[in-house]
Amino acid sequence: xxxxxxxxxxxxxxxxxxxxxxxxxxxxxxxxxxxxxxxxxxxxxxxxxxxxxxxxxxxxxxxxxxxxxxxxxxxxxxxxxxxxxxxxxxxxxxxxxxxxxxxxxxxxxxxxxxxxxxxxxxxxxxxxxxxxxxxxxxxxxxxxxxxxxxxxxxxxxxxxxxxxxxxxxxxxxxxxxxxxxxxxxxxxxxxxxxxxxxxxxxxxxxxxxxxxxxxxxxxxxxxxxxxxxxxxxxxxxxxxxxxxxxxxxxxxxxxxxxxxxx
Amino acid sequence: xxxxxxxxxxxxxxxxxxxxxxxxxxxxxxxxxxxxxxxxxxxxxxxxxxxxxxxxxxxxxxxxxxxxxxxxxxxxxxxxxxxxxxxxxxxxxxxxxxxxxxxxxxxxxxxxxxxxxxxxxxxxxxxxxxxxxxxxxxxxxxxxxxxxxxxxxxxxxxxxxxxxxxxxxxxxxxxxxxxxxxxxxxxxxxxxxxxxxxxxxxxxxxxxxxxxxxxxxxxxxxxxxxxxxxxxxxxxxxxxxxxxxxxxxxxxxxxxxxxxxxxxxxxxxxxxxxxxxxxxxxxxxxxxxxxxxxxxxxxxxxxxxxxxxxxxx
Numbered sequence: 034x035x036x037x038x039x040x041x042x043x044x045x046x047x048x049x050x051x052x053x054x055x056x057x058x059x060x061x062x063x064x065x066x067x068x069x070x071x072x073x074x075x076x077x078x079x080x081x082x083x084x085x086x087x088x089x090x091x092x093x094x095x096x097x098x099x100x101x102x103x104x105x106x107x108x109x110x111x112x113x114x115x116x117x118x119x120x121x122x123x124x125x126x127x128x129x130x131x132x133x134x135x136x137x138x139x140x141x142x143x144x145x146x147x148x149x150x151x152x153x154x155x156x157x158x159x160x161x162x163x164x165x166x167x168x169x170x171x172x173x174x175x176x177x178x179x180x181x182x183x184x185x186x187x188x189x190x191x192x193x194x195x196x197x198x199x200x201x202x203x204x205x206x207x208x209x210x211x212x213x214x215x216x217x218x219x220x221x222x223x224x225x226x227x228x229x230x231x232x233x234x235x236x237x238x239x240x241x242x243x244x245x246x247x248x249x250x251x252x253x254x255x256x257x258x259x260x261x262x263x264x265x266x267x268x269x270x271x272x273x274x275x276x277x278x279x280x281x282x283x284x285x286x287x288x289x290x291x292x293x294x295x
Numbered sequence: 296x297x298x299x300x301x302x303x304x305x306x307x308x309x310x311x312x313x314x315x316x317x318x319x320x321x322x323x324x325x326x327x328x329x330x331x332x333x334x335x336x337x338x339x340x341x342x343x344x345x346x347x348x349x350x351x352x353x354x355x356x357x358x359x360x361x362x363x364x365x366x367x368x369x370x371x372x373x374x375x376x377x378x379x380x381x382x383x384x385x386x387x388x389x390x391x392x393x394x395x396x397x398x399x400x401x402x403x404x405x406x407x408x409x410x411x412x413x414x415x416x417x418x419x420x421x422x423x424x425x426x427x428x429x430x431x432x433x434x435x436x437x438x439x440x441x442x443x444x445x446x447x448x449x450x451x452x453x454x455x456x457x458x459x460x461x462x463x464x465x466x467x468x469x470x471x472x473x474x475x476x477x478x479x480x481x482x483x484x485x486x487x488x489x490x491x492x493x494x495x496x497x498x499x500x501x502x503x504x505x506x507x508x509x510x511x512x513x514x515x516x517x518x519x520x521x522x523x524x525x526x527x528x529x530x531x532x533x534x535x536x537x538x539x540x541x542x543x544x545x546x547x548x549x550x551x552x553x554x555x556x557x558x559x560x561x562x563x564x565x566x567x568x569x570x571x572x573x574x575x576x577x578x579x580x581x582x583x584x585x586x587x588x589x590x591x592x593x594x595x596x597x598x599x600x601x602x603x604x605x606x607x608x
């Protein structure tokens with residue numbers, strides 16, 4: 034399955050993202066890197082129909098089914114295909130964690146239905162995947178930011194869409210949880226043939242967990258690299274376009290990055 | 296703990312309903328006819344207090360969830376001020392019968408809220424903040440119209456009627472006044488309970504809810520209209536009853552720390568309990584007091600007690 038974005042622009046009055054084109058593949062975790070304010074969140078929000086945008090976003094399914102343009106779908110149909118994890122959940126009313134996770138079923142529930150036992154069982158198993166099953170009855174609003182992030186990830190698992198967009202999923206998490214969430218995401222994407230696009234701030238994390246890096250600056254895509262395939266010099270050159278002179282090297286099967294002295 | 300509050304509220308209700316035979320001990324010595332007359336007055340009044348309190352409690356919670364503000368109440372988008380303007384106009388210009396005042400108050404309440412909705416969609420930005428601002432604008436407008444009406448009213452008769460209506464009273468409730476508002480409110484309440492899970496989706500931000508496929512603007516409008524219908528049907532008959540729409544849901548949410556259907560129900564029960572108690576005291580004084588005075592006098596210390604207790608645990 035491929036997601037082809039062509040000529041995509043998004044923004045309120047003036048386009049913040051201009052004419053961006055890229056391809057996302059299934060079983061691939063793609064990182065979107067770039068300095069603050071370059072339009073990463075705008076791009077993702079535009080792809081989710083939250084911001085006025087133009088351009089096409091074609092979904093090409095594997096098994097010879099027809100391709101279609103995601104930009105033409107209604108909000109509900111889009112929610113059945115793309116799930117979006119914001120940087121911080123906005124849930125403001127007290128409710129048990131399980132209920133918050135159950136919200137992930139909404140795009141598929143008919144208007145007059147409520148969630149039932151099977152939904153609750155699926156929600157609980159999603160909580161187990163992220164390690165939050167002991168908190169199922171706790172009030173969502175009393176959790177820490179990192180724990181809330183894990184619960185929202187559980188909600189996304191329950192929503193079970195083919196495409197996942199995540200806005201800085203690791204920023205609120207402590208060091209071990211950061212690794213944990215990225216490993217969980219890798220597993221989800223590989224095992225279930227999904228497409229994942231994450232906005233990340235740390236290029237090291239991106240290099241170590243993602244198969245493809247999209248580099249963005251001032252609303253445009255300035256590069257696209259593949260840590261598994263490209264050489265260290267190619268990676269260094271590409272990342273230097275974003276971060277100034279940096280050197281990427283690989284040791285103990287891990288990528289490291291350090292800034293070069295001027 | 297929950298069960299305790301539940302049974303406490305329910306017990307209280309039956310106590311209040313049961314109390315009316317006690318006040319009738321005075322009349323037991325009197326004739327059977329008088330007893331019957333009082334039963335036709337006292338029973339409808341108690342039933343109305345039960346239902347009105349329940350409706351205001353439930354509707355209050357709907358407003359608090361939708362506006363994502365634990366201090367929201369039905370007044371936030373103009374139900375109360377609209378109803379006041381409707382009632383005042385009826386009293387002043389049409390010298391209406393009580394049924395007429397009810398009708399005009401209902402129309403006034405609905406008009407005010409739909410005006411707020413219209414203003415919100417005119418701005419193009421149909422988010423919560425805009426809706427609150429529209430509500431503030433409509434409230435201000437209605438209050439100034441009300442002030443003008445009061446100014447031109449005859450101080451001896453009409454002004455008093457208007458003020459008394461605004462302070463709310465269950466004194467003039469007869470059996471004939473109950474069916475229509477009850478049917479309207481009951482349908483509204485039933486639908487609100489039915490859509491309770493969907494309503495909780497509105498406690499997410501607009502963006503996050505949309506990414507879950509929720510038709511945010513439509514759902515908000517629908518649920519607010521239902522809640523408004525319920526409140527309008529209630530206050531058009533009883534006059535404005537302050538504080539219940541704010542206190543009952545706030546307390547229920549504070550006690551249960553969750554927001555599902557149980558909390559909605561408890562919110563209704565607390566509303567009923569408060570109104571029944573307030574009405575009981577209101578009619579026990581020499582000249583019958585308007586009920587809003589008592590809902591505030593009883594409600595505020597109760598809220599403080601709950602906050603104090605929660606603060607200590």
